[in-house]
Amino acid sequence: MKADPRNVLTGDHYLDGNHASAEGAIAAGCKFFAGYPITPSTEIAERFARRIPLVDGVFIQMEDELASMNAILGASWGGVKSMTCTSGPGFSLMMENFGLGIMLETPCVLVNVQRGGPSTGLPTLPGQADMMQARWGSHGDYEVIALAPDSPQESFELTIQAFNLSEKYRMPVLVMTDECVGHMTEKVVIPPAEEIELYERRYTDKKPGEAWPFEANGDDTAPMLPVGKGYKFHVTGLTHDYRGYPIIDAEAQEKKVKHLVDKIRNHVDEIIWIEEKDVEGAELVVMSYGISSRVVQPAVAKARKEGIKIGQIKMVTVWPFPEKRVRELAEKVKALVMVEMNYGQVYFEMDRCAAGKCKTYLCGHAGGTVHKPDDIYQTIKEAVK
Amino acid sequence: MSTKAAPLNVKEDEKEHPLENILRMDRIPHIWCPTCGLGTTVTALAAALEHLKLDLNKVAIVSGIGCTGRVAGYMKLDSFHTTHGRALPFAVGLHIARPDMKVIVFSGDGDIASIGGNHFIHSARRNFDITVICVNNFIYAMTGGQVAPTTPGKAITSTSPHGNYEHPFNLPYLAGACGATYVARWTALHIRRLTTAMSEAISKRGFSFVEIVAPCSTLYARLNKLGTGLDLMKFYHDNSVIKHGADLKDVDIDFQSKITVGKFVDIEKPTYIDSMNEHLKKKYGDKYKLYGGVNGND
Numbered sequence: 001m002k003a004d005p006r007n008v009l010t011g012d013h014y015l016d017g018n019h020a021s022a023e024g025a026i027a028a029g030c031k032f033f034a035g036y037p038i039t040p041s042t043e044i045a046e047r048f049a050r051r052i053p054l055v056d057g058v059f060i061q062m063e064d065e066l067a068s069m070n071a072i073l074g075a076s077w078g079g080v081k082s083m084t085c086t087s088g089p090g091f092s093l094m095m096e097n098f099g100l101g102i103m104l105e106t107p108c109v110l111v112n113v114q115r116g117g118p119s120t121g122l123p124t125l126p127g128q129a130d131m132m133q134a135r136w137g138s139h140g141d142y143e144v145i146a147l148a149p150d151s152p153q154e155s156f157e158l159t160i161q162a163f164n165l166s167e168k169y170r171m172p173v174l175v176m177t178d179e180c181v182g183h184m185t186e187k188v189v190i191p192p193a194e195e196i197e198l199y200e201r202r203y204t205d206k207k208p209g210e211a212w213p214f215e216a217n218g219d220d221t222a223p224m225l226p227v228g229k230g231y232k233f234h235v236t237g238l239t240h241d242y243r244g245y246p247i248i249d250a251e252a253q254e255k256k257v258k259h260l261v262d263k264i265r266n267h268v269d270e271i272i273w274i275e276e277k278d279v280e281g282a283e284l285v286v287m288s289y290g291i292s293s294r295v296v297q298p299a300v301a302k303a304r305k306e307g308i309k310i311g312q313i314k315m316v317t318v319w320p321f322p323e324k325r326v327r328e329l330a331e332k333v334k335a336l337v338m339v340e341m342n343y344g345q346v347y348f349e350m351d352r353c354a355a356g357k358c359k360t361y362l363c364g365h366a367g368g369t370v371h372k373p374d375d376i377y378q379t380i381k382e383a384v385k
Numbered sequence: 386m387s388t389k390a391a392p393l394n395v396k397e398d399e400k401e402h403p404l405e406n407i408l409r410m411d412r413i414p415h416i417w418c419p420t421c422g423l424g425t426t427v428t429a430l431a432a433a434l435e436h437l438k439l440d441l442n443k444v445a446i447v448s449g450i451g452c453t454g455r456v457a458g459y460m461k462l463d464s465f466h467t468t469h470g471r472a473l474p475f476a477v478g479l480h481i482a483r484p485d486m487k488v489i490v491f492s493g494d495g496d497i498a499s500i501g502g503n504h505f506i507h508s509a510r511r512n513f514d515i516t517v518i519c520v521n522n523f524i525y526a527m528t529g530g531q532v533a534p535t536t537p538g539k540a541i542t543s544t545s546p547h548g549n550y551e552h553p554f555n556l557p558y559l560a561g562a563c564g565a566t567y568v569a570r571w572t573a574l575h576i577r578r579l580t581t582a583m584s585e586a587i588s589k590r591g592f593s594f595v596e597i598v599a600p601c602s603t604l605y606a607r608l609n610k611l612g613t614g615l616d617l618m619k620f621y622h623d624n625s626v627i628k629h630g631a632d633l634k635d636v637d638i639d640f641q642s643k644i645t646v647g648k649f650v651d652i653e654k655p656t657y658i659d660s661m662n663e664h665l666k667k668k669y670g671d672k673y674k675l676y677g678g679v680n681g682n683d
Contacts, residue, residue: 032481034474053665056674058481062474063507070471071478074447077465078482078678100468227463227479228486230442234409234458236466245412246458246466 003027003160003196007055015188017155017181018043018085021111022051023188024159025083027196030109031057032082034071036064036090039123040179041113044085065093072108073101073172077235078227079201081163085111087179088121091130091137099138100237101172102260105214105221107201109162111175113182116367126179127367128290128341134174135319141257143264145271146174146319148290152186158316164199165271169263170221176318178341180291180370208232213244214256221263264320273316274325278304282311284384285329287350288339289315291370296339299376308384321349330357335383339376341367359383407431407441409461416455420614422573422599426520427456429576430491433583444487447476449501451527452601453493453520460491470500473508476515484514484658484678487587494521494535498554502534509563509592514656516586516593519556520573522601530604537640541608555637556596561650562633566591568650570636573599574622575646582648591656598625598644611641 008027015023022044025033033052035045049059057080062068065086072082086094091112101108114130116122130137134146145165149155159175166173202223204211208230216222222242225231238246239253264271279285284303288296293314303310311333315322330336335358338347347362354360363371363379402410408431417423434444441462448457450469457464463486467475472490480488490497497505497519508515524542525531532545535556539548557568567589569582579597586593598621600606602614611617621644628636629647636645655663658676665673 032478034478054669054672056676058661058676060477060481062477063503066471067474067477067504067507070467070474071481073467074465074475074478074480075482076478078479080482082478082482097468097471100471227445228443228483232442232461232463234464234466236458237468238466 001198001200003193003198004029005193008193008196009190010192011190013188013190014185015152016043016183016185017149017152017177018113018183019047020152020156020188021085021159021175021177022047023190024156025109025163026051026055027156027190027193028081028160028163028198030081030083030163032072032075032080033057033059033084034062034068034075034082035084036062036068036086038087038090040115040182041085041087041090041111043182044111044113065090066097069094069097069110070100073097073104073106076106076108081107083109083111085113087113087115087123088117088130089119091133095133095137098172099140099142102138102142103237104235105170106172107166107170108172109159109166109175110172111159111177114176114178122368124179125368126291126341126370128178128292129345129367131176131318131340131342131345134176142260144174144319145169145171145264145317146176147316148176148318149181150290150293150314151181152184152188155181156188156190160196160198164197167199167201168221169267170224174319176290178291212242214240214242216242216259216263268320271317272320272322274322275314275316277312279311279313279329281309283309283334284337284380285311285313285333286337286339286376286380287313287315289318289346292339292341295370295373296376298373299380302377303380308380310380318346321346321353323353326350326353327355330354333358335359335361337361337363337379337383339363339371341365341370404428404431407434407461409459412459415459417452418603418614420600420602420618421452422522422597422601422614422618423453423456423520425573425576426518426579426597426599427459429579430460430489430518430583432580433587436580436584437587439487439587443485444489445479445483446489446491447472447479448490449492449496451493451496451525452522453491454496454527456491470496470504472496473501473504473515473517477508477513480513480515481658482678488515489587490515490517492519494519494523494556495525495533498556498559499534506559506563509560509565509594511657512564512566512592512654514590514592514658516589516595518583518586518595518597520597520599521556522599522605524601524605526601526604530608537638539640540605542604543608553638555633557594557636557649558633560594564592564654565594565650566652566654567593568633569594569648570596570598570646572618572621572625572644572646573597574618575625585648585651589651591654598638
């Protein structure tokens, strides 16, 4: 299905990443935004609030992030595409009910414009240190999908993609951007609506009385049931069976959690999106995501000029992690380098997958600014020694 | 249509449970203790829905966590059992998406007034067209009998083993102060009055709140040596004083004392969606299409 032209501001714009993300959401057909102000994410809420009354939707500033996350789940079950945005402390508050979204298999989108932490940290400066919280922040066992835009243009595109993935796999999807991308203003090209492909929600084709809310076949995602149409279904955050009825035993737990894990793990090849450059024949590959994938460019160019055979992988999706590709590369290259604004989060995934087959290096720091190209260059030099 | 209850021991001529069109019979028997007050409150809700002759396809129920939080699972409606304290914000999203549906939040005092307190006051302030039914048993029952923000002074709970010395919430006063358009309180044994209150609350356009004082037999009654749940249910009923329109600040509840019950608030006020539509229409004229929910007209 194509986007509705009424929602799409087709044309060339000069936008920051946050505004672009809001436009992506509206283009994707998002009609409900519940959020709570927090720097540096607030402009997403502000733009949505300004735009949405004239495109038939609702913005509401909730009393806190707990409420925001729950309200978008309720709206999604009401049949509306919904989203929220936040940063650091708000992300922590949303984690409990992000888990409810996972358990109820509820499509929606959460944008985290990362800042420096822990705690209040650096509200106005960038970080990439919520990546493991994105992966494991809610209690229990599950898989997630997280996308990392590197620019306002990608903030627009990946927010749409996040809605599509959330509908396809019936789950909340994360857009993990950062203060730098959120507040960086660049040209954003918004295409005509007919060029924007949307994945529409699948509803059951069974009649009321015959359909259940979690009736999945194997690792397939079950179609949803609509409210208000006589299905009179039940869903619960307790471990449940295909009927949505609570079942408190190990067998039901195994079935439910295995489904939550398998619906992603068995489809990683369709979900994982990485961009490779000069990887064939490289002795060294630099991996990065989000803003860091742009910051690595001068260092990589300098190293290449010096004759270092260097390749790059930009992870557009960070979760699920491109495990298979990293395992293959580890057999071929001398070293893998991860560039991220933290002291080792996605790096440890890369290191785990390298499994000692090649050296691994982290070029990390605590956040507050993007990397200095020279620090990345020095790590590259050390890696090829 | 009938989903047969499996082990219910009924006579041949009473095969149909009187509430089987509204209860999820395949989930009965319920998990509640004998002489718990929740049964009568669910019956009152079922009776209220029947009395209102609502299209039950267009009624949704949302609960949080706790004994009362299990109500959603037993009602044959679109029903959502959410996380602790978060029934209201979940209901807010559902209500805004589907303003054509009646959304009822049915949860306990700990869920609504403690962990969900912030959502309660703001939902009342914004005047969403949502009904909140709060069963107040003065204790955290599901977790084994801990002190609640509603536990009366002196009452013994597992985490106030020397007797409670906190000041409890007066829930109708809280709801009224925050802007609720309908506020009533009854006990679990005022079946007919409670059914009427629920009918009025569900019919009310705006944020409506019904508090039900109900016994917790296994924990509150036992820890405080108050007899069985049934004894306590009778005590609450017999010691209640009906005072419609009572001054809300006077309706607080002391330990085993008189309980003021009645309809305290019944006012008209624009709902959240009414206010939004009125304001935006004024501001944008024909450019603004009145919001009725994305699927509101089907």
